[in-house]
Amino acid sequence: ETGVTQTPRHLVMGMTNKKSLKCEQHLGHNAMYWYKQSAKKPLELMFVYSLEERVENNSVPSRFSPECPNSSHLFLHLHTLQPEDSALYLCASSHREFLDSQETQYFGPGTRLLVL
Amino acid sequence: QKEVEQNSGPLSVPEGAIASLNCTYSDRGSQSFFWYRQYSGKSPELIMSIYSNGDKEDGRFTAQLNKASQYVSLLIRDSQPSDSATYLCAVTFGNKLVFGAGTILRVKS
Numbered sequence: 001e002t003g004v005t006q007t008p009r010h011l012v013m014g015m016t017n018k019k020s021l022k023c024e025q026h027l028g029h030n031a032m033y034w035y036k037q038s039a040k041k042p043l044e045l046m047f048v049y050s051l052e053e054r055v056e057n058n059s060v061p062s063r064f065s066p067e068c069p070n071s072s073h074l075f076l077h078l079h080t081l082q083p084e085d086s087a088l089y090l091c092a093s094s095h096r097e098f099l100d101s102q103e104t105q106y107f108g109p110g111t112r113l114l115v116l
Numbered sequence: 117q118k119e120v121e122q123n124s125g126p127l128s129v130p131e132g133a134i135a136s137l138n139c140t141y142s143d144r145g146s147q148s149f150f151w152y153r154q155y156s157g158k159s160p161e162l163i164m165s166i167y168s169n170g171d172k173e174d175g176r177f178t179a180q181l182n183k184a185s186q187y188v189s190l191l192i193r194d195s196q197p198s199d200s201a202t203y204l205c206a207v208t209f210g211n212k213l214v215f216g217a218g219t220i221l222r223v224k225s
Contacts, residue, residue: 040124043160043204043215090159097211104150104206105213107159 003027004108006091012114013081021076021111023091031097032074033105034066035090043090049074050097081115088112118143118209122216131225135192139205139216142186149181149188152204154218160204164190195223 004025013019025032034046048056049068063085065077074091092105119142129135137151148167152160166172166179166188178191188207192199202218 040217042120042217045212088157088159104148104162104165106162110159112157 004091004093004106006089006108006111008111009109010112010114012116013078014116015081015083017081018077018079020078021089021091021113023074023076023108025072025074025091025093025106025108027093027106029093029095029106030071031094032068032071033092033094034074034076035092035107037088037090037110047076048097055097078113081113083115086113086115118207118212118214120205120207120214120216122203122205122219124217125220126222127219128222128224129195131195131197131223133195133223135195135199135221135223137190137192137203137205137219137221139188139190139207140186141188141205141207141214143207143209144183144186146183146186146207146209148208149179150206150213151177151179151188151190152206152215154202154204156201192221195221197223197225199223 007022031050036044046060047066052068063080067075088110090110091108094105121140151164153163154160164179166181172179176193180189200223202220204218205216
């Protein structure tokens, strides 16, 4: 148990569906992240939130919509996804967005998404 | 473009041997280096961090850093089948953490 939880753990959705991924961190961190991990590719940073404000959007398509209502919760709203969006979606948190020396990110268990 | 390079593997070692995992990075100014382990279908788990040149040991794991060569490695002594996983190298570039694609390690009993 890492202190970062994600639900659901698995999700199958059609291209016309709307669904949401949820992340919650119990570590008292102020920064939260969404990553996409596809097979044999590096982790792709999607969004960064610091103190509930979005500070980075790495050219992510608008069919992915993040929401951060408070520093402990992060959502990723999904709509009209494509099959190539099938991947493992990982949430992470860190004490602060600006990583000081000797600080890193801690990951949740991920949501395995399959888009049909 | 900030890059972290790893050999994708798989690296196969017999049980009890030393596994050596390597990582190079593109920014000479990087200060912090991390190794994560990721089992199939699971999320990355932090196992080692290193910030200064030289070696850092933690149990069966030793991280080695050479900033002049922009090279960081992870040695796993007495490798066990349970060490079979993908090992991700992560490097800070300024205030960003950039991950390599990972090296698959297989420890055969």
